[in-house]
Amino acid sequence: MLTIYQKLFDTYGESVLKDSNNFPSREITALLNGLPISDDARLDLLDQMDHAYLEWSTNAFAAGLHLGLTLLSEGVR
Secondary structure, three states: OOHHHHHHHHHHHHHHHHHHOOOOHHHHHHHHHOOOOOHHHHHHHHHHHHHHHHHHHHHHHHHHHHHHHHHHOOOOO
């Protein structure tokens, strides 16, 4: 990701993402609780899923921002 997109996400996108509270942690926790794994493994899986969600959201933010700026550009017809 370009540095400017990362800075924009860190100062704007991440706060919007956290405020939206879209990560289904309760549902995932309930699903993981049904698996025959240790509590440490369960916590690790939840952390990995949260990390993947944040990574996907960051990439989606950057792609959307880039597309929006491109469409607003005078050079796009």
